[in-house]
Amino acid sequence: MQQNHSILIAGGGTAGWMTACLMAQAWPDAQISLIESPDIGIIGVGEGSTPSLKAFFQQLNIPDSEWMSACNATYKTNIRFINWSPASGNSSYSHPFISQLDTFSEKAFYSNCFSRRMGLDFETSPNKFFFNSYLAKAGKAPITPAHFPFRIEYGYHFDSALLGQFLRTKALQLGVTHWPLTIESVTQEPDGRIKALICNDGRVLSADLFVDCTGFSSLLMQKTLAVPFQSFASNLFNDAAVVLPTAALAHLPVETTATALSNGWAWQIPLQHRTGHGYVYSSAFTNADKAELELRTQLGLVDSAVQARHLKMKVGQLQQHWYKNCLAVGLSQGFIEPLEATALHLVQTSVQIFIDQYQFSQATALQQQQYNQQISERFERVRDYIVAHYKLNSRDDSDYWCANRANTELSDSLLQILDCWYRRHDLDQEIKRQQLSSHFGTSSWHCLLSGYGIYPALVATQDQLEKRPDPYQDLQLDAFFSACLLNFMPQQQLLTIYQGT
Ligand SMILES: Cc1cc2nc3c(=O)[nH]c(=O)nc-3n(C[C@H](O)[C@H](O)[C@H](O)COP(=O)(O)OP(=O)(O)OC[C@H]3O[C@@H](n4cnc5c(N)ncnc54)[C@H](O)[C@@H]3O)c2cc1C
Structure with missing residues (x-):
C-alpha cells in the first residue's frame, strides 16, 4: 500500500465500520474516510455471529470484557435447529462450533454415522459428540480457565446498533475520518471508474479506492457501476x-x-x-x-x-465483488439468508482477503478476477449448506416445505455431497476433494445430515451387532465431556464479572 493512498468507505453499518477498522489497522499510512448518512438508517438486524468475530476482536486487541459489555453481547456455542425434520424422530439437533476437545470425538461421530448409513443402529445424535452442545445444555460460557489445555470455539450474540457505535469509536481511534453526510450523486472517470461522491452539503469526496457498504441499495456497485446481481431466489425462497x-x-x-x-x-x-x-x-x-x-x-x-x-431481503450476490476501483462489502455485495448467521463472517473474509491481495502491488485484472472468483465461491458454498436445510426437510404441513423438498435447483457441489452420503462413500474425503473445509467442513455436514436423520431403514439393532465396536460407548464421551464441563462457569456469572471490569 502506497503512502497517502486514499480509501473512501460509503456506509456506516456494521459492514462499513468493520471494514474501516480492518483496513485502518492493516494500512496505517493510508487515508481512510467513512461517509454515512444521518438520514438513512442501518438495517439494524444481524445479531448472531460465527467464530470469525472472535478472530476479528482478537486481531484488534479488544477483549471480550470490553466490547461484550458495551454491546449487551452473550456467547454463542451453537445453533439448535428445532422441528426441521420430524421424520428424524428428534425434535431438535445442534450445529456446534468445533473445538479442540472435539478432536477426541469427531472421528467417533463420523464412524457411527457411517455405521448408521449402513443400516446399523448406532448413536448418531450430533449433540452427544461435541463439547459445545454440552456447554449449551448447561448454559456455561465457552471461556477456558487458565489451566484448561484445549481451545474452545465460539461466536456471539450482540446488539447490532451498539456494535456499530462501538466499532465507530475504535475506527476513529485508528485514525479513520468520519463524514456524517448523505451521498447525493456519484461522478465517474471516462473509463467508468468512480471519481467522486457528491454530498448533500456540496462537498466532493474523491479517493483512489471506494468501498461500497451502502447496504441493500448498493449505491456504488449496482446503481452506479451497474454490476449485475445474481439472485439465489430459485433455490433460497425466503425474501x-x-x-x-x-x-x-x-x-x-x-x-x-x-x-x-x-x-x-x-x-x-x-x-x-x-x-x-x-x-x-x-x-x-x-x-x-x-x-x-x-x-x-x-x-x-x-x-x-x-x-x-x-x-x-435481497438474496444473492454481485457478479463481481471488486470492480474497477470499487470493492463491495456487506449487504451491498450480497446476502444469503441469516440461517447460519454468516453475513458478518463474509464481510470479514471479503475484507481480509482483499487486504492480503491488495497491499503488495497495484491491482491487476488477474488479481481482481481471482479475488472475485474466491469470494463468489464462498457465497455459493455457504448458500449450498443453507439450501440443504430446506431441501432435506421432512415437514409436510405446508406447500412451502413441500416446494423446498421438491426443489431441483441444486449446485453440482451440493448434489455431489448428497450423492456421496446416500451412496455411503467417505464424506470427509468428498469435502476435502471439493476443498470445502473453509466454508462448512466435514463435521457441519455430518451434523446436518445426521441431525435430519438422513439414514436408511435399520437392518440390525445393537443387540444383534454384539461385538461390533461403538466408539461413542468405548470412548465414554458423555463422562469425558461432563467432567470437562466442571471447568466452566455459568455465562451469567462471567458476564457479571465483565461488567465489573
Ligand atoms: C433479517 C435479517 C437477519 C440477519 N441476521 C444476521 C445474523 O444473524 N448474523 C449476521 O452476521 N448477519 C445477519 N444479517 C445481515 C446483517 O444485518 C448485515 O450483514 C449487517 O448488518 C451489515 O449491513 P450493512 O452494513 O451492509 O448495511 P446497513 O446496515 O444497511 O448499512 C448501510 C449504511 O449505508 C449508509 N448509506 C446508504 N445510502 C447512503 C447514501 N446515499 N449516503 C450515505 N450513506 C448511505 C447508511 O446510512 C448505512 O450507514 C441479517 C440480515 C437480515 C435482513
Whole structure:
C-alpha cells in the first residue's frame, strides 16, 4: 500500500465500520474516510455471529470484557435447529462450533454415522459428540480457565446498533475520518471508474479506492457501476422477515435457536438486555400480516403492543465483488439468508482477503478476477449448506416445505455431497476433494445430515451387532465431556464479572 493512498468507505453499518477498522489497522499510512448518512438508517438486524468475530476482536486487541459489555453481547456455542425434520424422530439437533476437545470425538461421530448409513443402529445424535452442545445444555460460557489445555470455539450474540457505535469509536481511534453526510450523486472517470461522491452539503469526496457498504441499495456497485446481481431466489425462497423483541431471559442461553414455522423459520437470540426474535419467510407462500401473527402466536404476544418491524431481503450476490476501483462489502455485495448467521463472517473474509491481495502491488485484472472468483465461491458454498436445510426437510404441513423438498435447483457441489452420503462413500474425503473445509467442513455436514436423520431403514439393532465396536460407548464421551464441563462457569456469572471490569 502506497503512502497517502486514499480509501473512501460509503456506509456506516456494521459492514462499513468493520471494514474501516480492518483496513485502518492493516494500512496505517493510508487515508481512510467513512461517509454515512444521518438520514438513512442501518438495517439494524444481524445479531448472531460465527467464530470469525472472535478472530476479528482478537486481531484488534479488544477483549471480550470490553466490547461484550458495551454491546449487551452473550456467547454463542451453537445453533439448535428445532422441528426441521420430524421424520428424524428428534425434535431438535445442534450445529456446534468445533473445538479442540472435539478432536477426541469427531472421528467417533463420523464412524457411527457411517455405521448408521449402513443400516446399523448406532448413536448418531450430533449433540452427544461435541463439547459445545454440552456447554449449551448447561448454559456455561465457552471461556477456558487458565489451566484448561484445549481451545474452545465460539461466536456471539450482540446488539447490532451498539456494535456499530462501538466499532465507530475504535475506527476513529485508528485514525479513520468520519463524514456524517448523505451521498447525493456519484461522478465517474471516462473509463467508468468512480471519481467522486457528491454530498448533500456540496462537498466532493474523491479517493483512489471506494468501498461500497451502502447496504441493500448498493449505491456504488449496482446503481452506479451497474454490476449485475445474481439472485439465489430459485433455490433460497425466503425474501422477507418480521422482527420482534421480548424481555431478556432470566437465564441467558449460549445458543441461538432456529425453529421451523409454517413458511420459514424463527430465530431466538438472547442478549443481556432483551431477546431478539425474527421470522424469516417467503412472501410467495405467506404475507407480512400472517407471518407477524404466526410469530406473535409462537411468542405468546398476540395482544401485545410491542411493535414488529418488517424487512425485505435481497438474496444473492454481485457478479463481481471488486470492480474497477470499487470493492463491495456487506449487504451491498450480497446476502444469503441469516440461517447460519454468516453475513458478518463474509464481510470479514471479503475484507481480509482483499487486504492480503491488495497491499503488495497495484491491482491487476488477474488479481481482481481471482479475488472475485474466491469470494463468489464462498457465497455459493455457504448458500449450498443453507439450501440443504430446506431441501432435506421432512415437514409436510405446508406447500412451502413441500416446494423446498421438491426443489431441483441444486449446485453440482451440493448434489455431489448428497450423492456421496446416500451412496455411503467417505464424506470427509468428498469435502476435502471439493476443498470445502473453509466454508462448512466435514463435521457441519455430518451434523446436518445426521441431525435430519438422513439414514436408511435399520437392518440390525445393537443387540444383534454384539461385538461390533461403538466408539461413542468405548470412548465414554458423555463422562469425558461432563467432567470437562466442571471447568466452566455459568455465562451469567462471567458476564457479571465483565461488567465489573
Ligand atoms: C433479517 C435479517 C437477519 C440477519 N441476521 C444476521 C445474523 O444473524 N448474523 C449476521 O452476521 N448477519 C445477519 N444479517 C445481515 C446483517 O444485518 C448485515 O450483514 C449487517 O448488518 C451489515 O449491513 P450493512 O452494513 O451492509 O448495511 P446497513 O446496515 O444497511 O448499512 C448501510 C449504511 O449505508 C449508509 N448509506 C446508504 N445510502 C447512503 C447514501 N446515499 N449516503 C450515505 N450513506 C448511505 C447508511 O446510512 C448505512 O450507514 C441479517 C440480515 C437480515 C435482513
